[in-house]
Amino acid sequence: MEDGQDTAPPADRALPGRIDGRRLRSERTKQLIIEAYLDLLRERPEIPTAAQIAERAGYSVRSVFERFDDLLALSFAAADYAFAAGLAQATVRDLDGDRAARIRSQVETRAGICEQWLPLWRVLLHNQRESPLLTMRIDRMRDAVWARLMLMYRPELSTLAEPERTSLLITLEALTDFENWGRMRERHGLGVEAARDVWIRAIDRLLPPTP
Secondary structure, three states: OOOOOOOOOHHHHOHHHHHHHHHHHHHHHHHHHHHHHHHHHHHOOOOOOHHHHHHHHOOOHHHHHHHOOOHHHHHHHHHHHHHHHHHHHOOOOOOOOOHHHHHHHHHHHHHHHHHHHHHHHHHHHHHHHHOHHHHHHHHHHHHHHHHHHHHHOHHHHOOOOOOHHHHHHHHHHHHOOHHHHHHHHHHOOOOHHHHHHHHHHHHHHHOOOOO
């Protein structure tokens, strides 16, 4: 054999590709388990069992726990998935629009997120004392909402001094909270459009005149 010649058999040289393939399949399995977990939450307001998740995902219970230490770890992964998806949903639109366009854009975006992720949000709140990491995820989601409100209503907020500006932001954050959306949809039976209209009218009344 010549010096420096690659003498590894073909099977060994292909090993990195096989490893990458297994990793991709494992990640795909994790994704399907997370999606099954979220689908079950949306169907019933109860934390699903590992057996229910496995059946919905098309895997064994063992497969679930090979990828997640427990259901709390699965909820962490679902929270991260939801946060990334929520950021993608919250693409800034109509930032330079007039007052009405900005309010409608903000409400449509926030309502869409609340409609899709309310069941998961309730699970996260229910489990938040179980781990400081979960509390950090909840805080990160709330920080994103606060930042979005500051961005979309910057012209109106700029007319206020502290602490009026902070007080208004707290009010807007509470108004557009997940549970507020759930109350309109579930307790009061409002449709999505009607619930959005409630938020639009309330926000318009709360904001100071646009400069």
